[in-house]
Amino acid sequence: MSSTTTVTERVPSSRTETDLGQVAREAPRDHIGGVPVYGWGKAPGHLRTQTQLGEVRLKLAEGQLPLAYLRLRKHGDVPLYDPAGAEKMTPLASAVKARMEKRRTCPECGTVRPYIVRGKRCSSCENKAYAEQRRLAARTCRGCREVAARRLPAHGRCQWCRRAQLAAQREKAAAWVAEVTVCAGEGCAVKLVTKKVALAFQKSQGVDCSWWHRAADWPRRCAPCTAAEERRQAEQRAKWELDARERREGERRAAQERTDWAAAALLDPTVVVLDTETTGLHGEARIVEIAVLSSGGEVLLDTLLDPGEPIPGDSSDIHGITDADVAGAGAPTFSEVLVRLADVLTGKRVLIYNDVYDVERLRYELTLHYAREQSLVEARELAAAWLDGMAFEDVMIPYSDWVGDWSDYHGGNRWQPLGGGHRAAGDCRAVLGCLAAMGRPTGAGAGAYEMADADAGSGDGTDG
Template identity: 45%
Template sequence: MSVPAKPESLPVYERRDIPADQQHLRTMTELKSLRLKPAPDQEPAAFVRVYRRGHGWGNFPLYDPAAASKMRPLSVKQQAAKTARRTCPKCGAVRNHVVYGQCGPCQVQEQQERQALQARTCWKCHRVSLAPFRSGQNEEQDRCTPCWVLWRLQKQFEAERLAVWRRTCPGRDCNLVTATDEEIAAVRADSTHRVGWVPRWCPPCAERDARERAERQRSYEESRRQAEEHRRRRVAELVDWAQALVDDPTVVVLDSETTGLEDDARIVDLAVYGMGGDVLLDTLIDPGVPIPAESTDIHGITNQMTTGAPSFADVLPRLGEVLEGRRCLIYNKSFDVGRLRHELTLHYLDQAAQDAARQVSATGIMPEGLREQAVARAQKQAAAWLAAVKFEDVMLPYSEWFGDWSDYWGNYAWQPLDGGDHRALSDCRAVVDLLKGMARQVHAETA
């Protein structure tokens, strides 16, 4: 039933401020509990301001029960359902309110039983006794007798062991008494000793301990010296490796920019740069797929820039010509070689598809497993093309020479390549400058 609007002439009371002559007025909810309802033409006598769950604060009408009409009596099924909601499932008593779970007296009884069981349960071994334990705040209480006896024995043993440890030498396998109880008590009673009593070493154990400490220190220093020597030798090897590359005019550097970092990313920019400074290859490549915006934000190559550019198949003959018989350096070889393998596989797969189309056109027969055979042959041809080129990685040797050790990876951290505008040719030049910087260390150490 909706709440009627409050007329301006009717008063609004707080629950505690209702006058004595209107204490008999009831809200609609209270009338419903009396099996009454407002008559069709009955108007509110006043309003009361109360808070109701689901409604909040509001002005609710008050009606005169004498003028209200009776509600239709409940059916047998409705009365049974109402009684069932007010019946406690534990004790079976019918309450004057809806029972959720169990009634209040049953909840109190259950809590008392739980507390009584807890008082009779040993917190250490969880054994339940017939009589409750003493409830105390220290660990000597709330235990069963066996656990209490065991605890007292343990405390006594710890006290005796501590007393023996304070009196005897702490050396290995040494039980020589080095202090008396009176000396220990005098030191512990002196407030100037902030550390307290420290067990005394006997001369043989003290000498042996000093000798072992010195031996461990020498072993640590020797291992550290060997590690530093190994590091110096390795850096010298890397410097010689970089110097040999700088002095070899046949060495080239390759780099590529792609549509992303996925396994199926396509190459959009490819460059091959000679160690002597000659540009052997520098071209944009039409990938055949849209370039994502996040990749364009890195290298600045857009779809408009690659429109009309040669495909990878058009660039492949020139690429094979400039790499033939040369040492090819790549910064992060695994990524660029992986992109080349994907492009080569697609190239040879296109050739296989063309050959298969000509074969089907000539014979009119579609061989079984043609696709699987074409993919396997394309992958084999791509692997053979890559195996004919001498690829070498620069990132891992440079990171080892740089020496930024990472405890998380258990190795030297990879160093980023600063190529400026992140184009393929710029990255190639950055690799050459990086190698020359490594090689200059030879002259610096000589000086």
């Protein structure tokens, strides 16, 4: 960075100084603590910045003050010092000089550059390599990729590839003429435009083009083919409209079926709602709380369970159940409540929000229960038999379809979260709220579901 512009003109007769390099080119723009501030190229030429002093192996003397400032747009006010008042730097050790020289040496050409060489080559070698690459590309055929002895013409192909290219262009041009002169109707050979007119219009656009457009006044089809195409399009539109009506009718029927299913579930005495809270979302997560409610909201089972292992902190942050809660309540194990659970679920329609997760947690707990006295294979078979004796139904998918939050990414409706406070009984009541919202009549009597629907909200949708 240069602080001044070298003064070469003759000293005016009005001045008595013999060295214009020590005279400012114009008056200061400002002062900082009495020190003048100059613009670019206007400060006395003999002053230097601290960086410029370092380039000539000088450093500031102890207590040396700036004699001026240089005002720059990006760097602000840069102090300027007198080199005569600076001190010489301590000479560098030979090892340091060698390391610095090595960093500035190009690995390819071995030249010591005035800058640090980063990478495998210096900028000069990089420019030479790029120029050589351009020269090689100018001699390489774009068709067969053969390298010629001299630079190829502007089309970038050897004579054989150029002949093939021109032949392909001629074939394409002839095919275009044949296409635009004949009716586009299937199997129709009626001439619509003369070949002479088509060739003249093509030539006006350039025969070397890769694509030609038709004239605006050229018909694409003859009158009979045009009428046939209009009938075909009308039939296609009618088919599309029929498909759209059938699709809308199918969606309406599906929506009505969801409404009827939810309304019937709320009135069915054989319907119960189940939910669990677990130690996590992984495949070996244990159940720490389970609840079963009837369709009318009666609590049939609501208890904490001893998972037999510590409850992770991140799971406790979600549902609020800790090891102290389980120990303080004297919570039973899953095996101890299994008989009671079977009593409230047997012969019932068990509705679960995201039944895949909760059923797998039940399967894992049942496998551990039976594995105490059976082999692992037999335990898994008994667990599967126990679950097969139950009738589980999912609520999350019908409810998400009822909400209709479509996702183009997933190609379906987004799964809606369930808000029940992340406790088993609260989530069961939230499921009843979802059923009430789905089964609410559109006319009179809708208020009968307001109380149950008030429990529906937002949550994580996994009940983990």
